[in-house]
């Protein structure tokens with residue numbers, strides 16, 4: 495039986511997921527003395543990193559939308575089975591940069607495959623193992639993409655190359671996903687500065703970790 499805490503962080507490009515994850519990990523350690531396992535999708539373990547290399551390769555211009563959805567789901571399955579579930583079974587706190595909601599917003603909605611259809615293949619991949627809490631960092635894609643441009647160190651992947659209209663659809667997709675999973679899905683205003691965003695996020699993480707206080 496999984497007894498740990500599974501938290502996922504979602505958002506469009508340049509929403510600030512990486513910065514928030516570092517801050518939350520530090521804060522959890524300060525407040526609980528517990529170490530957090532941080533990981534990411536697609537990737538996190540060698541098999542899934544190999545799938546990541548294929549799915550994000552800018553040279554793979556021929557990739558079919560269903561192939562893309564299946565590759566993300568395959569990477570998710572392996573990562574969950576090999577890394578996330580064992581950590582939860584050991585009682586750990588796991589923070590994962592992206593999870594199933596990314597597939598629903600990007601492949602299901604923005605690519606037009608249909609959220610319900612992508613949800614079906616992901617139910618197979620995850621056996622319905624869902625996060626306890628999902629923090630979605632919501633920001634206008636124009637702001638997000640300009641943050642990425644300003645951060646020259648970040649790699650530009652195949653999905654970054656999509657146009658602004660695609661990233662707007664991703665945002666709309668996340669809005670729909672928020673309505674599907676109100677019990678775990680929280681939308682945060684990621685146009686806020688990093689301190690303020692951390693405070694917003696911490697409130698939800700703390701009530702997940704200390705439900706009785």
Ligand code: TYD
Pocket residue numbers: 506507508535536550566591592593594596597598600601651653654
């Ligand atoms: P990454 O470099 O991790 O980007 P980010 O910093 O934005 O998370 O690349 C992951 C990319 O893959 C990102 O563009 C979103 C996309 N993606 C999907 O389209 N579907 C998915 O299920 C996942 C996990 C990611």
